[in-house]
Amino acid sequence: xxxxxxSSLPRSLGSIIQYAVLAVLAYILAGAPLLSMLTGDSSFSxxxxxxxxxxxxxxxxxxxxxxxxxxxxxxxxxxxNLSCAEHGYKGVYVLSREPLVVYIEGFLGExxxxxxxxxxxxxxxxxxxxxxxxESLNPNIRNSEKAPLPRSHTVKCIENRARTFQGWQxxxxxxxxxxxxxxxxxxxxxxxxxxxxxxxxxxxSSFMVYIEGNCTGGGTHFPRLKRPGGREWCRFIxxxxxxxxxSDTTTxxxxxxxxxxxxxxxxxxxxxxxxVIFKPIKGNAVFWENMRSDGSGYAESxxxxxxxxxxxxxxxxxxxxxxxxxxxxxMEEEL
Numbered sequence: 567x568x569x570x571x572x573s574s575l576p577r578s579l580g581s582i583i584q585y586a587v588l589a590v591l592a593y594i595l596a597g598a599p600l601l602s603m604l605t606g607d608s609s610f611s612x613x614x615x616x617x618x619x620x621x622x623x624x625x626x627x628x629x630x631x632x633x634x635x636x637x638x639x640x641x642x643x644x645x646x647n648l649s650c651a652e653h654g655y656k657g658v659y660v661l662s663r664e665p666l667v668v669y670i671e672g673f674l675g676e677x678x679x680x681x682x683x684x685x686x687x688x689x690x691x692x693x694x695x696x697x698x699x700x701e702s703l704n705p706n707i708r709n710s711e712k713a714p715l716p717r718s719h720t721v722k723c724i725e726n727r728a729r730t731f732q733g734w735q736x737x738x739x740x741x742x743x744x745x746x747x748x749x750x751x752x753x754x755x756x757x758x759x760x761x762x763x764x765x766x767x768x769x770x771s772s773f774m775v776y777i778e779g780n781c782t783g784g785g786t787h788f789p790r791l792k793r794p795g796g797r798e799w800c801r802f803i804x805x806x807x808x809x810x811x812x813s814d815t816t817t818x819x820x821x822x823x824x825x826x827x828x829x830x831x832x833x834x835x836x837x838x839x840x841x842v843i844f845k846p847i848k849g850n851a852v853f854w855e856n857m858r859s860d861g862s863g864y865a866e867s868x869x870x871x872x873x874x875x876x877x878x879x880x881x882x883x884x885x886x887x888x889x890x891x892x893x894x895x896x897m898e899e900e901l
Contacts, residue, residue, distance in 0.1 A: 685713075
């Protein structure tokens with residue numbers, strides 16, 4: 567028995583070493599998970615990061631969508647049992663087909679504007695701007711107050727109306743609503759509503775709804791849109807008088823004071839005789855598309871809220887966000 571031990575020990579030791587080498591190779595091929603944990607390696611693919619960041623109420627069909635949990639929290643998920651009174655617009659007029667720009671007369675129903683103002687009043691704070699992920703105050707660019715709207719039944723029906731107007735697109739979701747209040751001198755200089763344009767996700771459309779327009783000035787200027795020729799449009803847009811040239815339009819300069827034929831801000835200088843200026847008429851709205859179907863943004867959606875000269879303007883921003891492939895759990899059974 568003692569004579570057999572020296573010869574069997576090398577064979578056992580050799581087997582152990584062989585198994586150990588194979589185990590190390592298998593561990594490396596598996597991606598060395600323990601090593602990643604010990605070294606704090608936090609490299610994830612975008613799909614794995616999104617999957618882990620979604621809240622628990624997000625269904626599996628949403629997990630490949632290019633959107634984070636914070637964005638999902640800002641979206642309105644349609645309610646199947648929401649019951650809203652039938653709403654009839656006074657008029658719907660197409661100003662441009664490329665990009666699509668539609669003027670809506672009577673977007674708000676009787677009493678809705680007053681309710682929105684009442685809901686907003688306790689929540690107004692100075693409006694901010696975002697630049698490279700940093701939020702700040704800059705009244706030379708944006709001089710107004712904003713308020714997130716508590717989602718009363720009326721607010722939910724306005725959200726639903728905006729989604730319905732766009733044809734119940736399955737990948738398009740209305741963002742939760744914000745109101746904007748502009749006093750004398752209040753403005754928002756030229757900007758796009760989309761910050762980045764992507765095919766699979768982005769802010770695809772906007773409504774500017776005029777809740778209160780008891781003011782002079784305060785129009786919404788799209789300098790790159792072509793002004794329609796028909797005088798019928800002059801009910802809703804600024805038109806040069808019949809005995810003056812188109813360059814006679816004047817307004818307060820943004821952030822600079824005084825009168826002039828241009829609007830000057832920190833971002834741009836625009837000729838007010840060019841493009842379209844929508845009047846802030848209570849209850850009416852302008853709808854426009856920000857992005858093409860391929861995900862590129864429309865340069866024509868460049869716009870500004872012109873300075874209020876007298877009185878006060880309150881507007882309602884309704885933005886819609888596309889998330890290709892996202893299906894909320896409450897809607898999965900409908901597919």
